[in-house]
Amino acid sequence: MLKLDNVSKLFNPGTPDEKIALLGIDLELNPGDFVTIIGSNGAGKSTLMNIISGVMKPDLGEVLIEGSSISHLAEHHRSRWIGRVFQDPMAGTSPRMTIEENLAMAYKRGKSRGLSIGVSSSKRTMFREELQRLGIGLENRLRAKVGLLSGGERQALSLLMATFTKPQILLLDEHTAALDPARAELITRLTESIVREMKLTTLMVTHNMEQAIRLGNRLIMMDKGQIILDIDEKRKKDLTVERLLGEFEAISGHKLADDRIVLG
Numbered sequence: 001m002l003k004l005d006n007v008s009k010l011f012n013p014g015t016p017d018e019k020i021a022l023l024g025i026d027l028e029l030n031p032g033d034f035v036t037i038i039g040s041n042g043a044g045k046s047t048l049m050n051i052i053s054g055v056m057k058p059d060l061g062e063v064l065i066e067g068s069s070i071s072h073l074a075e076h077h078r079s080r081w082i083g084r085v086f087q088d089p090m091a092g093t094s095p096r097m098t099i100e101e102n103l104a105m106a107y108k109r110g111k112s113r114g115l116s117i118g119v120s121s122s123k124r125t126m127f128r129e130e131l132q133r134l135g136i137g138l139e140n141r142l143r144a145k146v147g148l149l150s151g152g153e154r155q156a157l158s159l160l161m162a163t164f165t166k167p168q169i170l171l172l173d174e175h176t177a178a179l180d181p182a183r184a185e186l187i188t189r190l191t192e193s194i195v196r197e198m199k200l201t202t203l204m205v206t207h208n209m210e211q212a213i214r215l216g217n218r219l220i221m222m223d224k225g226q227i228i229l230d231i232d233e234k235r236k237k238d239l240t241v242e243r244l245l246g247e248f249e250a251i252s253g254h255k256l257a258d259d260r261i262v263l264g
């Protein structure tokens with residue numbers, strides 16, 4: 001499925017601001033893996049997501065999907081395989097367009113060029129059915145401008161749009177962090193059901209330790225540009241926040257430093 005082969009990224013090389021963001025990352029996801037990623041400040045989590053989605057290129061190494069390198073492909077060309085939801089609920093949708101127009105855009109992604117972004121009645125019926133799955137009444141507001149939705153509603157729509165065409169890889173970039181606890185819980189629940197039903201291979205960065213342990217079948221910890229812990233489903237079942245923090249400290253030699261960390 002997704003494979004990172006010896007991926008490294010250095011910012012500002014040869015200057016006093018030189019920063020190693022990623023150092024020789026090897027990572028292979030199996031189909032259907034749901035991997036949560038936690039790590040200290042500046043560990044390289046966002047850089048990793050940006051390199052997978054094509055926002056930036058690695059200095060070294062390859063990103064492969066199903067055995068083929070996608071390293072040369074720009075972000076918009078990868079969007080047919082990769083869905084991404086950002087922390088900012090405003091990032092994944094267009095506020096001036098209606099819910100159905102946003103969905104039509106998402107539906108067109110990766111499809112033939114000629115496909116219209118217009119909303120036919122058959123598409124509208126499909127959009128309504130998809131929105132119903134979210135269980136928050138958006139199916140009755142197809143013609144509402146997305147800018148009028150709450151942050152939670154908008155993030156639910158972003159999640160639906162990112163997964164609409166069943167991407168090979170779903171990237172979740174702290175996608176519940178900007179929401180209040182009730183809305184974060186709603187989005188977490190929706191994420192779990194969409195990932196499970198569609199059997200999506202998923203990478204999720206989170207600052208919430210309890211969420212990282214509870215969700216998914218595999219947990220990765222990063223520090224200073226490297227993966228220092230990769231915990232499988234069996235070991236994950238017995239994890240606690242305390243045990244995880246202890247393991248991090250034992251391996252990295254320092255306490256987990258993250259100003260946004262949520263223990264649970």
Ligand SMILES: Nc1ncnc2c1ncn2[C@@H]1O[C@H](COP(=O)(O)OP(=O)(O)OP(=O)(O)O)[C@@H](O)[C@H]1O
Binds near residue numbers: 012021039042046048
């Ligand atoms: N565009 C950039 N220019 C220079 N340095 C950068 C850039 N982006 C990231 N870095 C540096 O690269 C390192 C990794 O950053 P990254 O944002 O990937 O970490 P992170 O794990 O997402 O951190 P956080 O949890 O604090 O958001 C950090 O030292 C950061 O300061």
